[in-house]
Amino acid sequence: xxxxxxxxxxxxxxxxxxxxxxxxxxxxxxxxxxxxxxxxxxxxxxxxxxxxxxxxxxxxxxxxxxxxxxxxxxxxxxxxxxxxxxxxxxxxxxxxxxxxxxxxxxxxxxxxxxxxxxxxxxxxxxxxxxxxxxxxxxxxxxxxxxxxxxxxxxxxxxxxxxxxxxxxxxxxxxxxxxxxxxxxxxxxxxxxxxxxxxxxxxxxxxxxxxxxxxxxxxxxxxxxxxxxxxxxxxxxxxxxxxxxxxxxxxxxxxxxxxxxxxxxxxxxxxxxxxxxxxxx
Numbered sequence: 001x002x003x004x005x006x007x008x009x010x011x012x013x014x015x016x017x018x019x020x021x022x023x024x025x026x027x028x029x030x031x032x033x034x035x036x037x038x039x040x041x042x043x044x045x046x047x048x049x050x051x052x053x054x055x056x057x058x059x060x061x062x063x064x065x066x067x068x069x070x071x072x073x074x075x076x077x078x079x080x081x082x083x084x085x086x087x088x089x090x091x092x093x094x095x096x097x098x099x100x101x102x103x104x105x106x107x108x109x110x111x112x113x114x115x116x117x118x119x120x121x122x123x124x125x126x127x128x129x130x131x132x133x134x135x136x137x138x139x140x141x142x143x144x145x146x147x148x149x150x151x152x153x154x155x156x157x158x159x160x161x162x163x164x165x166x167x168x169x170x171x172x173x174x175x176x177x178x179x180x181x182x183x184x185x186x187x188x189x190x191x192x193x194x195x196x197x198x199x200x201x202x203x204x205x206x207x208x209x210x211x212x213x214x215x216x217x218x219x220x221x222x223x224x225x226x227x228x229x230x231x232x233x234x235x236x237x238x239x240x241x242x243x244x245x246x247x248x249x250x251x252x253x254x255x256x257x258x259x260x261x262x263x264x265x266x267x268x269x270x271x272x273x274x275x276x277x278x279x280x
Contacts, residue, residue: 002034004112005090006047012086012114013048020048024082025055027073029065029089029227031256033058040090055080062140063194063255064130065089065227066113067263070251071128073117085117091226109223113231123249123265126181129173136165136258163200165258171207174252177262183248187211189264190237191250195219195229204252226255 005028013020026048028041041056050056055076061068066089073085090112117125139161178185191214193201198217205215218233219225225232230251249265 001030001032001090001092001095001110001112002040002043002047004092004110005030005040005044005088005114008090008112008114009044009048009086009088012116016116016118018084018116018118020050023048023050023054023084023086024080025073025076025084026050026086026088027056027069027076028058029061029069029087030058030091031060031062031065031226032090032092032095041088044088055082061227061259062257063196063224063226063229064253064257064259064261066230067128067251067253067261068130068259069227070115070117070125070263071130071261074125077117083119087115087117089113089227089231091228109225111222111225111228111232113228113235115231121268124268126183126264126266127177128261128263129177129180131169131173131260133165133169133258136161137256139165139258140256162196162255162258163203166196166200166254166260167203167207169260170204170252170254173260173262174208174250177250177264181264183264186248187214188246189214189248189250191215191252192230192233192237194253194255195222195233196224196255227253 026041026044028044030040033040039058041058045054045056059065059069059072069087073087076082077085092110094108094110139158191210193204195201195218198219201215201217205212216233216237218236219229222232230253234249246267251265252262254260
């Protein structure tokens with residue numbers, strides 16, 4: 001899994017022509033690390049040749065992890081006047097699925113992504129809305145993954161329970177997102193839901209009264225890649241036809257926890273952390 005993350009990280013640094021030595025922080029979102037100790041971000045610091053004074057830590061979040069990671073990364077950058085933050089997602093669910101689980105195993109894929117948050121940027125990250133309902137956490141559990149002694153191992157998932165949670169909580173989270181950012185919905189807004197499966201995505205589309213053209217579905221050849229699903233779909237969307245200048249991108253992650261996190265990416269031409277550039 002770390003090798004996947006390293007390849008994704010090198011690719012985005014090369015694409016943006018940014019030296020690894022210019023990276024000030026690296027955050028890794030993963031629930032399937034190679035090992036629980038050491039943390040994956042430390043391994044990537046070494047593999048990528050990042051400075052030894054780089055901020056490096058992992059966030060053990062799942063399908064809402066990318067959006068939550070954007071919140072942490074942008075807050076960290078603003079608080080410490082950082083120039084470049086590398087936000088990495090890396091999931092290898094194939095390693096934790098039981099071979100005899102014919103219900104869950106076909107749904108998931110392994111993937112890693114890397115996003116470079118910089119003082120020069122294409123989109124501004126809006127306010128992030130979080131929601132966690134821990135009383136429903138039993139709907140998605142990796143048994144035998146921690147210090148608790150359990151008689152069973154592997155991933156267990158109650159898909160119906162997660163679907164009900166998303167359809168009940170998702171619309172109000174999106175409504176709150178627009179309110180928190182002092183924005184009104186537009187027909188030109190493009191939505192990137194966690195790519196759990198097409199049925200869930202389309203159900204959310206219906207609940208939110210969105211036109212099908214507003215909703216990206218991109219999982220046919222990759223499956224559910226957990227925390228990597230939104231940035232993977234986002235990257236492939238942006239690599240295609242360039243969106244209109246005023247197109248806003250709405251990101252909504254949901255899943256393990258059970259948790260939701262949503263934000264909106266707003267096109268921006270000026271520097272987000274211009275003061276950081278001027279002070280260095």
